Amino acid sequence: MLSPTKLAAAFxxxxxxxxxxxxxxVNGQLLKVAKxxxxxxxxxxxxxxxxxxxxxxxxxxxxxxxxxxxEQGDFLTVPSGVRHNPVAREECWVLLIxxxxxxxxxEELTERTRSxxxxxx
Amino acid sequence: MLSPTKLAAAFxxxxxxxxxxxxxxVNGQLLKVAKxxxxxxxxxxxxxxxxxxxxxxxxxxxxxxxxxxxEQGDFLTVPSGVRHNPVAREECWVLLIxxxxxxxxxEELTERTRSxxxxxx
Numbered sequence: 593m594l595s596p597t598k599l600a601a602a603f604x605x606x607x608x609x610x611x612x613x614x615x616x617x618v619n620g621q622l623l624k625v626a627k628x629x630x631x632x633x634x635x636x637x638x639x640x641x642x643x644x645x646x647x648x649x650x651x652x653x654x655x656x657x658x659x660x661x662x663e664q665g666d667f668l669t670v671p672s673g674v675r676h677n678p679v680a681r682e683e684c685w686v687l688l689i690x691x692x693x694x695x696x697x698x699e700e701l702t703e704r705t706r707s708x709x710x711x712x713x
Numbered sequence: 714m715l716s717p718t719k720l721a722a723a724f725x726x727x728x729x730x731x732x733x734x735x736x737x738x739v740n741g742q743l744l745k746v747a748k749x750x751x752x753x754x755x756x757x758x759x760x761x762x763x764x765x766x767x768x769x770x771x772x773x774x775x776x777x778x779x780x781x782x783x784e785q786g787d788f789l790t791v792p793s794g795v796r797h798n799p800v801a802r803e804e805c806w807v808l809l810i811x812x813x814x815x816x817x818x819x820e821e822l823t824e825r826t827r828s829x830x831x832x833x834x
Contacts, residue, residue, distance in 0.1 A: 593779055594781050594791070594792075595781060596787035596788065597787065597788050597789070598786060598787055599766075599786045600786055616790055617790065618742065618762045618763070619761060619812055623788075640740060641738075641740045643739040645720075655715065658714055660715050660716060661717075662717050663717075665719060665721055666718065666719055667717065667737060668716075668718070670715070671715075689742075689810070690739070
């Protein structure tokens, strides 16, 4: 028996900022929800695109030569290898799509790095 | 320069039912928008999962042994190889995620089958 996943309910499980939770998958790509507030860290994902979809609020994604402002209902795919830094002036709810092997801080291991086990909990 | 895609605006381009339009990609998975109304056709996608996310309205996906009712904000991944038939009693807007090689009618070629070229137009 298959059953639907409710996006709003998935966000109820998210209690910490910058701590994605896995809520589904399609062909090896994980769907994750996260609440963001403040500035993250500069990083890149080699060999892995990362999609951001804004469920609530707004998000600026800084790149080395420009920035993209995302509003509710917008999505953006950050291409593999492109350094970026998400900045949320106010609390922002995002849906992320990326492969299971993606570390959300890229190759930068910081206090904000969460293991896949933590993201599945 | 990267720029965001607005989901609502993407639906403005969709004028026909059951005729998906590609609006983005992440790691080889295509994001498509479609407007659905009525019953589609029974089909399966061998080797390819297909994700349905309900942007507006509601959708029943019939399986051989049960059915799943999806409301706005719900998503469901139909696993590879599982026969299904989407049925929309009223107009429903969906975001689909599936590989570039997925035919939306599976191995069934019907009058509703749209080529990838048509989906990119």
